[in-house]
Amino acid sequence: MHEGLSRRTARRTTTRTVAARRERGIAIVAVLLIVALAAVLAASVMWRQQVATRDVENQRLAVETMWAERAAVEWARAVLRAQTITSNVTYNGQPWSAPATEVQLADFMPPAATAVNAELSRAKISGEVEDAQMKFNLMNLVSRIAPGKPWQTNSDGLLAYRRLLGELSVDPALAKQTADYILSSLRESNSAGDWPLQLVSTVDLARVPGYDAHTIETLTPFVTILPDFTTVNANTAAAPVLMAAIPTLSSSQARRLVERRNTAYFVSTGDIAEALVPGEGGAALPDGSIVGVNSGYFIVHCRIHSARINVRIDTLIARYGIGNYSWTAVIWAHRLVD
DSSP states (O other): OHHHHHHHHHHHHHHHHHHHHHHHHHHHHHHHHHHHHHHHHHHHHHHHHHHHHHHHHHHHHHHHHHHHHHHHHHHHHHHHHHHHHHOSOOOBTBGGGSOEEEEEGGGGSOHHHHHHOHHHHHOEEEEEEEEGGGSEEGGGGEEOSSTTSOOEEOHHHHHHHHHHHHHTTOOTTHHHHHHHHHHHHHOSOOOTTSOOOOOOSGGGGGGSTTOOHHHHHHHTTTEEOOSSOOOEETTTOOHHHHHHHSTTOOHHHHHHHHHHHHHSOOOSHHHHHHHHSTTOTTOOOOTTOOEESOOSEEEEEEEEESSSOEEEEEEEEEEESOGGGOEEEEEEEEEEOO
């Protein structure tokens, strides 16, 4: 009897030991789970904090980059104002036409600012100013006799654009379709559902019937869209654009004009006419010519890049007035995506 009692006591003791070990095992697993959960929560908090910090840094960097780009535009505006004080002719070789090669922004920042804005100071800036009137302006396709009067097709501009399209092996019929689209976008009587968006850049030509990607790519080096009527600058325009701007101009004559301006820029439309007909005094350009020797619109191409920055911005600048009474204005700024 005593032996049986001992066996039962031993079994109960063993059972309690196993149960205790099981409970300890469960407790350890629970502790590990709690520790793991706490670690995950801590990591999540740290990650969110890092994301928030990086977001603030990115926002600050974007603002700093914007002001750096604005500084470049203001420099260009100052150069363009200075140019019109000394000359009423626009040509390549003037200070505005010199491209700015890559320069580190730290070169323009005081040491204290460099320490605070480390990423921006490591960035490089480059850019150039382009004469917007070196291209054919599609707004020349329409005109009106006075402000407030209805828009209508400009026959001289329409013929000029047809000449350009033909020279570039593009369907000349696009000239009329483009003029019709621009007229429709400018009319004040369009209904809300039938009011085409106005053209701002050559990319917008995709909205005009007849234009495809290849056609737009072909035309982009030679056409632009400016706020109002402009002449083509004979001192900066390519030969196909000159052929469009001057009726009856042949390709050989256009090349001759380009060669002549490379040695001596044109100072007047009479100078252009005399270059076409050497030796004839009092020569004049053909009727319907839309060519000149000065420009009032320029595009500033600016790029800022570093390990974390890659920004390209185009800014259209208008220049008004002459001499000491000239001023400039920013018409639009487009942020470009690589």
